[in-house]
Amino acid sequence: MFTLADNHEIGKELRATVVDALKDVMANDPKVVALDADLGGASKWTDIAENTPDRFINVGIAEANMVGVAAGLSLTGYTPFIHTFGPFATRRVLDQIYLSGAYGENTLNIFGSDPGFAAGHNGGTHTTWEDIALLRSIPEVVICDAADEIQMDWIIKEFAKLKGVHYVRGNRKGVKNVYAPGSAFEIGKGNLLCEGQDYLIVAAGQLVSEALEVAEKLEAEGNSMDVIDMFTIKPLDKELLLERFIGKKAVITIENHSITGGLGSAVAEVLADNGLAIPLTRIGVNERFGQVGTPDFLQTAFGLTTEKILEQLKSR
The missing domain is CATH 3.40.50.970 (Thiamin diphosphate (ThDP)-binding fold, Pyr/PP domains)
Known part of the structure; x- marks a missing residue:
């Protein structure tokens, strides 16, 4: 589609x-x-x-x-x-x-x-x-x-x-740009953008492009990555998540939102509800208010660029 x-x-x-x-x-x-x-x-x-x-x-x-x-x-x-x-x-x-x-x-x-x-x-x-x-x-x-x-x-x-x-x-x-002209989607269904065996990245919105860049850089270091664009956060595509959780070493969520109550929380709920002990790293904003600056400055300041996301992942 x-x-x-x-x-x-x-x-x-x-x-x-x-x-x-x-x-x-x-x-x-x-x-x-x-x-x-x-x-x-x-x-x-x-x-x-x-x-x-x-x-x-x-x-x-x-x-x-x-x-x-x-x-x-x-x-x-x-x-x-x-x-x-x-x-x-x-x-x-x-x-x-x-x-x-x-x-x-x-x-x-x-x-x-x-x-x-x-x-x-x-x-x-x-x-x-x-x-x-x-x-x-x-x-x-x-x-x-x-x-x-x-x-x-x-x-x-x-x-x-x-x-x-x-x-x-x-x-x-x-x-x-993430998608080519003519692409179509389905409400409540995530889009599997690339497939891998080791890790799963779930992203949404403007940061989907960053998620793809993060996956590309991690794959260059020998990691095999799934990337899902979960553009519908509610209703969440639980079936796709459960399918792609299988065999993963860890799950990473990336969002231009608080880690409380957003995409990361929604994914965590699926893991918990199904008794899955897969490590989860939520990349987003934690206990902070907005501030003044250019969008590029703020994206860096809140740790949401490709480079800042990689830094966070490698420090854990």
């Missing part, structure tokens, strides 16, 4: 990918609507406003109200997509997502942009290391972390077909 890209160059900005995907689905479905919380310039959703002004609402800096309005639109038969920065799309509006969205059995398609180190100069107030952890606690919510533009395009178009609460996180800017 998918093919890996020939190179890992920086691709199209993910915010532009989201806009173009939404334009496509809105052209084919008059019930799809878009809402933004006064970030149209940052998200480029102003393009949607110009393209379909009757189906775009800027609610202003009122994120909780945006979720309520979206839930109301869902009640009347519309399919709403909403956007704001990751912490405001999850932490700030958690009760509204829980009650008006999931508990109310309404449809909310949420794009939380600039997770983790992607927040850059916006600093700690705009940084979310906990969005996945928060939403994992809500029944039936689908959570995705887009690896690149190809996957993001597919996720947005797939969400438009579904009922319920769905969340996708991703950098607004361009990220490294």
